[in-house]
Amino acid sequence: MNRVILFFITSLIALMIGWGVGGYITYNKTIETVGKIPASPIIVKSYYDKEKHAVIFSFFNPGTLPLNVVSQSFVFKPGKESKEKSYQVENIPVNIPLIPLGITAVALKLKKGTEELKNGDVIMATIYYTHPLSKDVYSIAHRFEYGIKKNSPSNKK
Structure with missing residues (x-):
């Protein structure tokens, strides 16, 4: 009887250790892959x-x-209220590191002497970036329309 109980207790301990070690290895490999x-x-x-x-x-x-x-x-597209036919950029920032799991602010300065943005002016930005583990260049595009609120009633359908 004692041998049977000892066998079950040893088996349970071995299972718990196996689950623990397996879970630890799986967790670390998942974190590395992600x-x-x-x-x-x-x-x-x-x-x-x-x-x-x-x-x-x-x-x-x-x-x-x-x-x-x-x-x-x-790409700038002036709205109906704007007198500018196009906007000129003072500088386009490049070689900007985007910190992991964080937010980085990038300023696109408009040339001095140009009019302030008016309601309806649209800026279409395409950003090209690289990843340290790849030689490829990736891109994202973003549309910014000045004076238009995303949650305003006129934008809801």
């Missing part, structure tokens, strides 16, 4: 800063590795 997945940055906020005369884009990098913005392109 960490290597190239995550696409997300533009979580974009707004026009009148004082700086710049459009500010806030990038969130959901990955566990830093990404690097290598180039950007912007």
Whole structure:
């Protein structure tokens, strides 16, 4: 009788140790694999800063590795209220590291002497970035329309 009880207790302990070791190994391999997945940055906020005369884009990098913005392109479409036919950019920031699991703000400064953005002005931004584990260049596009609130009743369908 004692041998049977000892066998069951030993078997239960062996199962618990096996589950623990297996769970630990699986967890670490999963974390390592997920960490290597190239995550696409997300533009979580974009707004026009009148004082700086710049459009500010806030990038969130959901990955566990830093990404690097290598180039950007912007297309401006003036709205009905704007007198400008187009906007000129003072500088286009490049080689910007996007910190892992964090938010990075990037300012697109408009050239001095150009009019402030007006309601309906649209900026289409395409951002090109690289991942440290790949030689490929990835891109994301973001549309920013000045003066239009995302949650306003006129935008709801």
